Amino acid sequence: MAERFDPDHPIDIAWCPGCGNYHILAALKSALAELGKDPESLVIVSGIGQAAKTPQYVRTNFFNGLHGRSLPVATAIKATNPGLTVIAESGDGCMYGEGGNHLLHAVRRNPDITVLVHNNMVYGLTKGQASPTSMRGFTTPVQVSGVCVEPMNPLAMAIGLSASFVARAFAGDIEQTREIMKQAITHKGFALVDIFQPCVSFNRVNTYQWYKEHCFYLDGSHDPADRDAAFRVASRTDSYALGVLSIVSGIPTFEECLDAYRGDTRPLHERRVSSGKIEKLMDDKRG
């Protein structure tokens, strides 16, 4: 079923053998297929980095733009044609570093888009420098004495901003990652999924084994509607929670708030300016 999203041209995948990206790609394609999405009305927007190459390997519409800038693009695509399913997908450097400001404001806007962040706690494409989520003490060719700043906690940040859907997945578990993705895509509003992902080339600390030892799945006792509980779970650093941490319902989406769609549901490309309206506008400038 997921074959629907397999590229129909020969592709030369730029990822290292064993990279967590392969699992995320597999989970995404099956999630889309199981949700009955069709490639023609789906757009995947990405930035720059190894994770940002993902849309190149999916048979669908894509906009692979600038480093850090996928969220403004994705927000505008959804606002221009609300009928499209829009996914923004990139790495921790792109979403949390270069694009950090856009993430804050995208959460506030609450467009009905899904944001998938491949979080491997390191810069892959530029060969192993620290990322915003690298742990303290992590040594790299640039952070030679080890990272000495606090890693960013994107989930606690998003929950703090009342993001409408916040979840975390682990690339090593394709089944659960697919299920979390399906929930995120189905959710109406801004959905952030941070996906832990081992980098086999540049991160020798946060390996498959490390993630298995340091993560746990939330069970039925966690209520995503309980924001305080979600914030507590997101703040834990001894062991990291996987699953849907927080859902805030009832926030209107960005598209729903736009005057352009009040009384006119047509996407922007179906609209034509009327010369009568321009003339009327100008008539006010005569009096």
Add this chain to the structure above:
Amino acid sequence: MKTYAKDDLSIVLSAEAGQGLQTLEQLMTRVFKLSGYHVYSYSEFMSRIRGGNNSTQIRISARMISSCPRRIDIFVPLHTGAMERFHDRITPETIILGDPAFIERRYTDGGYPIVAVPIAGLAREIGGEIYMSVILLGLFSGLLGVELTLLENLVRQFFSRAGEERTRKNIEAARKGYASGMHLLKPGQVLPVIERSEAVKNDLLLNGIDAIGTGCLAGGCTFVSSYPMSPSTGVLVFLAKNASEFGLVVEQAEDEISAANMALGSWYAGGRAMVTTSGGGFALMVEALSLAGCIESPLVVHVAQRPGPATGLPTRTEQADLEHVLYSGHGEFPRLVLAPGSIEEGFTLSRHAFHMADKYQVPVIILTDQHYLESTCTVGGLDVSATSSESFIVETDAAYRRYLFTESGVSPRGIPGFGRGLVCVDSDEHDEAGFITEDSRTRTAMVEKRLQKLRGLEKECIEPTLTGGEDYRHLVVGWGSTAGVVREALSVLGRNDLSFLHFSQVYPLHPNAASLIGRAQKKIVIENNATSQFARLVRMHTGIAFDAAILKFDGWPFLLEEVVERLEALL
């Protein structure tokens, strides 16, 4: 000394920020236009919300006018210190009209004609100094023979939402001012007699912001994302105000980077998007400009110039960002740069910007400045009915390739969800389908494809407009907002060997530029900047060097007499 037309009145109102100068400008220009006068006004203001000193120059004439004279016929100070910045423009010919409390002592020794009106006192009688501006409106209406009912109707209409009490008080203020104005001066004695025209009453009264905003709407703009920055914000406000009526998406982005990327996202999905910004904001958009070049997206960028570098003079004017918009963006890709010099051009070029951006899939920059945007004048015969409703979007088929090689370099542009094809765009070098490639042949072909679009842009160049005779010996060359003042200066000079060539499209240059400029014996460039950026552009593309440059970069636009004198000195 040249003689200037006498059927022309130049009034300068000088106030603190927050005293209602903008309202007064709007009402005065409107009441004079409705009475049959041609009007031109320009506001200059400090970068502050309260205090300081701002001014509005209102010019009333029997002819179409389009510049600020240095000459001030009537100066109205509205606060203590209102005259300080105008010492070099107030002469013994200037009537100083206003409350004695605001007139500096140096002018009260008898050498200057003073018309004392206790405006502040009158205003306090009505309810506060806030009413000074409407008293002045009434006063000038009385002075210039505006019908009282016209004035009253305008005031009533303007304050209709302010509540009954305030409307009543404002009408009272207008009447008081009118009564004092009627007998203040006798027409023909001190004031020039300005003939009125029935036709002007039906003219449009527009500023540069209206022209750009309306032009963008007529160009089919459906999406605007921007970050506020003087002096470009007026266009964003104009579009926001009309968003509901025109079905426009308006978003104030978190920064200019986001704004520009949003605009590209919107074009990709079928919107017709623009951003409006100034030099510093444009600097942040430059990476996205390059992205537009690579993914071959249309994009309309309004850049309202102000003096830099950095924060510079945030609310003042300059033409120093020509090279900024011309050469910004890494890599090589075509663009179009338009620079309106009149209200008509602002409207037609903004509409044209959307058409060309869509047709050639390139970024189009509309380059204005504070002087252009904040100048208001009467405009007759502007055809606003023509809209650019032509869309170049195609319905895709299953085999669709976004970057199909074509002779013109322009590939049919599809959008996601419209047709059976997939629309794949990538900021990496890509093949025809939009997939990343490092293949040398494809890379070379893609660069050539993108640059090929410049040939199309060149074929549709807007010709520069010539004012004056065809067989000129001397030629002044300008671009953008200098057009109005230079045209008027030429008519003051009245020389038949001098013409003016105005470029409203500054890049690519029209193929005729070389012959039109080259055949002049003396070539003079006029620019509101310090290094003659346009002259450099002309030289680079035509090999022609200018003989002289009239430059100004103090934050003010060229004043009429200044241009006349500097041209005289050169000829």
